[in-house]
């Protein structure tokens with residue numbers, strides 16, 4: 744997808760800018776064999792992730808599984824890269840700041 748054409752929801756901008764989510768645990772820790780698992784939710788964009796750690800080594804036992812909110816990812820036709828999404832996030836913030844300046848003027 745050409746840059747400059749992605750419309751990103753405002754609540755996704757923070758995570759896209761810094762490339763990180765604001766994880767907060769949203770369920771109980773659960774023990775399944777040698778795996779300690781828990782589900783987390785991002786306080787900014789609403790993405791959910793399930794993490795698991797090996798109880799002996801402390802290492803993440805497998806790749807976390809993610810559940811993204813509608814429109815957070817752009818895949819398939821109209822696929823966007825992380826750089827595309829970050830640029831869209833910058834535009835969201837610039838728009839927000841610009842709006843405040845116009846109101847202040």
Ligand SMILES: [Zn+2]
Pocket residue numbers: 758763764765785786787788789790
């Ligand atoms: Zn997020």
